[in-house]
Amino acid sequence: xxxxxxxxxxxxxxxxxxxxxxxxxxxxxxxxxxxxxxxxxxxxxxxxxxxxxxxxxxxxxxxxxxxxxxxxxxxxxxxxxxxxxxxxxxxxxxxxxxxxxxxxxxxxxxxxxxxxxxxxxxxxxxxxxxxxxxxxxxxxxxxxxxxxxxxxxxxxxxxxxxxxxxxxxxxxxxxxxxxxxxxxxxxxxxxxxxxxxxxxxxxxxxxxxxxxxxxxxxxxxxxxxxxxxxxxxxxxxxxxxxxxxxxxxxxxxxxxxxxxxxxxxxxxxxxxxxxxxxxxxxxxxxxxxxxxxxxxxxxxxxxxxxxxxxxxxxxxxxxxxxxxxxxxxxxxxxxxxxxxxxxxxxxxxxxxxxxxxxxxxxxxxxxxxxxxxxxxxxxxxxxxxxxxxxxxxxxxxxxxxxxxxxxxxxxxxxxxxxxxxxx
Amino acid sequence: xxxxxxxxxxxxxxxxxxxxxxxxxxxxxxxxxxxxxxxxxxxxxxxxxxxxxxxxxxxxxxxxxxxxxxxxxxxxxxxxxxxxxxxxxxxxxxxxxxxxxxxxxxxxxxxxxxxxxxxxxxxxxxxxxxxxxxxxxxxxxxxxxxxxxxxxxxxxxxxxxxxxxxxxxxxxxxxxxxxxxxxxxxxxxxxxxxxxxxxxxxxxxxxxxxxxxxxxxxxxxxxxxxxxxxxxxxxxxxxxxxxxxxxxxxxxxxxxxxxxxxxxxxxxxxxxxxxxxxxxxxxxxxxxxxxxxxxxxxxxxxxxxxxxxxxxxxxxxxxxxxxxxxxxxxxxxxxxxxxxxxxxxxxxxxxxxxxxxxxxxxxxxxxxxxxxxxxxxxxxxxxxxxxxxxxxxxxxxxxxxxxxxxxxxxxx
Numbered sequence: 070x071x072x073x074x075x076x077x078x079x080x081x082x083x084x085x086x087x088x089x090x091x092x093x094x095x096x097x098x099x100x101x102x103x104x105x106x107x108x109x110x111x112x113x114x115x116x117x118x119x120x121x122x123x124x125x126x127x128x129x130x131x132x133x134x135x136x137x138x139x140x141x142x143x144x145x146x147x148x149x150x151x152x153x154x155x156x157x158x159x160x161x162x163x164x165x166x167x168x169x170x171x172x173x174x175x176x177x178x179x180x181x182x183x184x185x186x187x188x189x190x191x192x193x194x195x196x197x198x199x200x201x202x203x204x205x206x207x208x209x210x211x212x213x214x215x216x217x218x219x220x221x222x223x224x225x226x227x228x229x230x231x232x233x234x235x236x237x238x239x240x241x242x243x244x245x246x247x248x249x250x251x252x253x254x255x256x257x258x259x260x261x262x263x264x265x266x267x268x269x270x271x272x273x274x275x276x277x278x279x280x281x282x283x284x285x286x287x288x289x290x291x292x293x294x295x296x297x298x299x300x301x302x303x304x305x306x307x308x309x310x311x312x313x314x315x316x317x318x319x320x321x322x323x324x325x326x327x328x329x330x331x332x333x334x335x336x337x338x339x340x341x342x343x344x345x346x347x348x349x350x351x352x353x354x355x356x357x358x359x360x361x362x363x364x365x366x367x368x369x370x371x372x373x374x375x376x377x378x379x380x381x382x383x384x385x386x387x388x389x390x391x392x393x394x395x396x397x398x399x400x401x402x403x404x405x406x407x408x409x410x411x412x413x414x415x416x417x418x419x420x421x422x423x424x425x426x427x428x429x430x431x432x433x434x435x436x437x438x439x440x441x442x443x444x445x446x447x448x449x450x451x452x453x454x455x456x457x458x459x460x461x462x463x464x465x466x467x468x469x470x471x472x473x474x475x476x477x478x479x480x481x482x483x484x485x486x487x488x489x490x491x492x
Numbered sequence: 493x494x495x496x497x498x499x500x501x502x503x504x505x506x507x508x509x510x511x512x513x514x515x516x517x518x519x520x521x522x523x524x525x526x527x528x529x530x531x532x533x534x535x536x537x538x539x540x541x542x543x544x545x546x547x548x549x550x551x552x553x554x555x556x557x558x559x560x561x562x563x564x565x566x567x568x569x570x571x572x573x574x575x576x577x578x579x580x581x582x583x584x585x586x587x588x589x590x591x592x593x594x595x596x597x598x599x600x601x602x603x604x605x606x607x608x609x610x611x612x613x614x615x616x617x618x619x620x621x622x623x624x625x626x627x628x629x630x631x632x633x634x635x636x637x638x639x640x641x642x643x644x645x646x647x648x649x650x651x652x653x654x655x656x657x658x659x660x661x662x663x664x665x666x667x668x669x670x671x672x673x674x675x676x677x678x679x680x681x682x683x684x685x686x687x688x689x690x691x692x693x694x695x696x697x698x699x700x701x702x703x704x705x706x707x708x709x710x711x712x713x714x715x716x717x718x719x720x721x722x723x724x725x726x727x728x729x730x731x732x733x734x735x736x737x738x739x740x741x742x743x744x745x746x747x748x749x750x751x752x753x754x755x756x757x758x759x760x761x762x763x764x765x766x767x768x769x770x771x772x773x774x775x776x777x778x779x780x781x782x783x784x785x786x787x788x789x790x791x792x793x794x795x796x797x798x799x800x801x802x803x804x805x806x807x808x809x810x811x812x813x814x815x816x817x818x819x820x821x822x823x824x825x826x827x828x829x830x831x832x833x834x835x836x837x838x839x840x841x842x843x844x845x846x847x848x849x850x851x852x853x854x855x856x857x858x859x860x861x862x863x864x865x866x867x868x869x870x871x872x873x874x875x876x877x878x879x880x881x882x883x884x885x886x887x888x889x890x891x892x893x894x895x896x897x898x899x900x901x902x903x904x
Contacts, residue, residue, distance in 0.1 A: 070697070072552040072596055076588040078563040085516060107514060108846045110839070138763055146773070150763030155832040157839030159762075176839050203773060210779035210799055213731035217627040274846075320729065323617070323625045354566075355557050367613025370621050390621045422562045429564025432583055436515050439846050492625070 081428040084462060086455055087441050092281060094289035096265045101445060102281065103273040103438045109177045111274035112439055113184075113284070114446070115191070118298040119169035119262035121237040122381070126254065127246045132204070133258045134162050134169045139200040141193040146200060149190065158183045160190075166237055167380050167450060169262070177276050181283040188287045191263055196252045205247050212242060219318060220390060223325035223491040226314050230487045231331055231384055233307025238382060264295035269449065273442035303381075306331075309487070316491040324396040324492035327388045328403055332376060332480055334383030335451045340376070341464040343480055346473045347376045349423045350410060350481075351387055357406050358387070366402070368395045380450065385481070396490060403483070410477035414470035427465050431458065493868055494851050497688045498859075501695060503704040504676025508855050508864050509691045510683035512848055518584035518684040519849040522594050523856040525679075526672035527574040528651075529644040529712055529790065537651015540571040541615050541660060542668055546578065548607035550597035563589035571649055574789040575860060581849050584685035588694060595698035598678070601669060608662060616654050623650055627730045628900060631797075638724050639738050639793055639896040643715040645786075674705025679859045683852035715740075715791060721892050725899045732779070733800040735809050736898040738793040739889045741785060745861050751877045751885040752785065756794055757833035758825060758882070759783040759816070764832070767796065770816050777804045777812050789861070793896075794889060806899040817890040824883035837874045 090102040124130040138160075139146045153160055158175040171191065175183055215221045225241040232239025265288070272280065308331070333340055344352070351358035351374025358372045372389035391399045434444045435458070448457055496510040531538045546569070547556045560567055565582030580590040623629045632648045640646040651657055680699070682691045718740055742748045759767050760783035767781045781798035796817075800809050844850050858867040 070701075072592070072599075075559060076586075076592050078586045078589055079583070081564055081583055105514070106846060107512070108842050110842050110846060147764060147769055151832070154762040154764045154836060155828065157835035157837075159836075159839065174839070174843060176842060179839075200773075203776060206776075206801065207772065207779040210732055210801070214627055214799070217731055219625065321625055322620045353561070355561050363614055364610060367610045368617065370614055370618035390617070390625070392617055392620070422558060425564045426561040426566070429561075429566065429583055432516060432564065433566070433581065436517055436848075437846055439843075 078425075080425065080466070081432055081462070084432060084435060084458060086435055086458060087438055089445060089455055094265070094270075094285045096289050096291050096293065098265050098268050098270060098288060100270045100272065100281070100284070101449065103271075103442050103445065104276060105438045106275045109275055111175055111177045111180045111272065111276050111280065112442060113173040113175075113180065114271040114442065115171045116168040116269050116271070116446070117170070117263050118167065118267045118300075119258070120165050120167045122166050122302065123262060123298050124258065126249050127240055127242060128250055129254055129258050130169055131164045132201070132250050133255045133263075134164045134171075135204060136196050136201060136255055137162055137171065137190050137194050139204070140195045140197055141189050142195050143193070144189070149186070152186055153183065156183060160187070177274060177280075180276070181280060184283055184287040192293060194259060196255050196259070198252055201250070201252060201255075205250060209244060209247055212244065219321060219323065219325035219492040220388070222316060223327045223388070223489050226316065226491065227327040227329065227386070227487060227489040230309040230311075230314055230489060231329070233305075233309070236304040236306055238379060239306075261295070262298060265293040266295050266297045271442050271446055271449075273438040275438070312485070312487050314487070314489045318492045321492035322393060323390045324393050324490050325388070325390050326396065326399055327386065327489040328400070328486050329385040329387055330482070330486045332383050332385045334378040334380070339476060339480075340378065341461050342468045342472060343476050344376055345423060345427065345465055345468050346410070346476050346481075347374055347385070348427055349415060349419065349473070350374050350406065353423070353426055355422065355426070357409070358403070361406060362389070362391075362399060362402050366395070366398075368392060368399050368402075385486075393492060396492075400488060407477075407481050407483040410481055411474075414474040417470065420468075420470055420473070424466055424468075428462060431462055431465075494845065494855065496855060496864060498864060499692060501675065501700055503700070503702055504674075505695070505699050505702075506679045506859060507691065507695050508679065508681045508859060509686065509688045510681065510851060510855060511686055511688065512684055512851075515684050515848050516584055517581055517848060518587045518590070518682065518686050519852040520580045520582075520587070520590040520594060521681040521683070521849070521852040521856050522578045523679045523681075523860055524576045524578075524673055525677050525860055526576055527572050528647065528649045529573050530672065530710070531644060531647075533644070533647075534656070535660065535664060536647040536653075536656045537615070537619075537649070538656075538660065538664065538668065539576055540649050540651070541611060541657055542665060543569050543571045543576050544611040544615055545601065545608060545665060546597055548611060549602035549604060551600040551602060553593060553596050554602070556593055556597065559589060560593055565590065573645055573649060573786075575857070577853065577856065579849060579853065587682070587686060587690075591694045591698040594680070595702065598673060598675065598699065599702050603662060603666060605662060608660070608665060612657055612660060615657055619650050619654055619657065623648075628734060631736060631898065631900060634724060634726060634898055635736055635738055635793075635795070635896065638722050638898065639740070640715055642713045643790060644712060645715075645788065645790065671705065671708060675699060675702050676704045679856045681852040681856045681859075683855070684848045712790065718896075719893055722896045723899070724897070725901065727901045727903050729904065730900065730902050731904060733804075733806065733902050734797065734900040735800065735806055735813070736795060736797045736900065737810065737813060738795040738896045739894050741792050741794045741889055743791050744787055744789055748881075748885055750873045751881040752794060752889065754830065754833045754837070754874060754877055755820070755882055755885055755889070756783050756785050757836060758820065758829060759796070761833065761836060766816055766820075767798075767813070771798070771812055775812060777801055777809055806901075810897060814890075817886065820883065821887035821890050824879050824886075827879055830877070830879050830882060834875050834877070838871050841871055
């Protein structure tokens, strides 16, 4: 047997998407369902348009969501938690820029039983002052610890430089922000944004017909209405006039490095092709940044480049933590790699590796109902149908070195990028 | 229930196949039975450094990642105290690529000086990133040394010092490889959209001719019973005081493991757990608190760690934790509270099993512990734990003389 001969491989020609069923609750709440798999589990995700984009003061969306765990008019925080926990159910609460999300993970056999309790949390949360004080104290303590981490501080400085403090994507938390959180502000935000006209539901896992019926009975009532969030709110971007920001930390042995610039988001027709370029540049283990700065130079444990896309904007973000003595050398190499993308087209072979890797990733991102529901959520937020996935595969597989060369010159310009270092 | 078939090649390689035709992927998981506990005390961190080296080219293939990525695959690895685990996940019709790659690096590595030197730098940066340049980053170094005086769990997986990694020589890498990275010291699991006959044929083709390694006896000095409480005080440049309390507990394969793990859940899993409610919510002594177990093949640790609120003394914090632990040791728990954590575990395992790679890793891990089929007994074992067992375990584990405590003071 000749081990030097590479086994033949097949390219992914099309993707077999799990079926998506769409329905509406009686009160109009859109519901997406992905029903497949062997394990008797279900994930029910409720997305309210109640993210940071919609808050007046910093932390209001975050704390409104956080306080949902702290009790209702009839149950204490402990009683709520006991009831979910006893049934093996796990409820996760999170807030992004656009949505605030409440997700129930449960054995399918217990899920329907948990829904009335979840409804109570979403409609009758009590926002007790005592619990709020405790959570604020804990979050202050946590912020103190985070501020000692170079990567955390670098990220604050980086998004601040890109967007400024008036924009949700750039705003960071200061200790004074905690003083402005009041029970009343949270209650108002809750009333305004947590209701059926501001909600969509994604269900995934293995479940029978009764689940939708129960969800409709519990969440589909007409007494849970409100005004949908105003999607026309806009904020001014106040980018820093200075491109280089360094914070010296004498005791650090490493420096956190962040480099990048404002860019396009998923709404833009170039986005899919640009993400191929970004993957090749710094988006996977075999990328040019990893090959040069980790595998050849040994400057870092890892270096990555991402295209961050949010509904109202996007940016390129290159990040790493490197030995302090090679801080400047790392910046130099990042610039060198960007200029290389701009000056010469990538080889067909290198591009083919990236195409195949990304196609495999797309296959992984639709594998199983739970995993696919995350991909589906990403599509729904941008108003895209599942057809987009097939188009994306096609775009990824057909993009040429010449197109990437042109995109590199349009979107990657090291001389105009912010360079933020801490350490 | 995870269905699987198994066979052993003549060189001793154990192969487990778990077909699942609902996915179009294949997961290939290779577990080598070697971890940081097998290291020479003068060369700690070696097993993990070696894991990095395994990606730096084998005898016929210059670099591991490229061909796998070209086959649409993704891969990674991790090293623990007990094992080194490698996995590849790729479209199932490209399964052979993973066999080609994994078998070539089991056959022999390229052993290039230059790549060893680079990986030493990469690992030293990893060491700095996670254990030096991080508030409380050195606590695991300190706790391992405090709790283990004889057993090699005395040092953490990353290694004791940067110098140990810096001075590694190629000679040691070769010896290590030909002792531990042999087919008779590995478990291969192939899961997903695969047929057993196909896997058997591929396994024979690619791994069949790799020679078995010499037999060797694992001879690890076991930690003697601890007889008095140990306390270490640390003063460091961190923003808030923290306390770490580690109690010796049984090994992963011991029958008491399940009661101990549930005890940990009672203390710290979910918003209804005891430590959080008593000490963060009611007494407001801590801003955060958690408990976890190290889940090791030899005797492990059950660790409670918390960050103290302003003006709370270490002594008061420790006493308050001890009270919560003593309450279980003396009064036990109600049936309902036990059922709660048993239900949580059942649900946790069910969600874990939605992922084919997870199933593959679990099969490999249980095979390493003794028997792959034990993976299907886990829920039953957790469910057969009684309130009496919880109470007995608590009184055995939470003894003062079994505790290793670190007062981690903020200098600021």
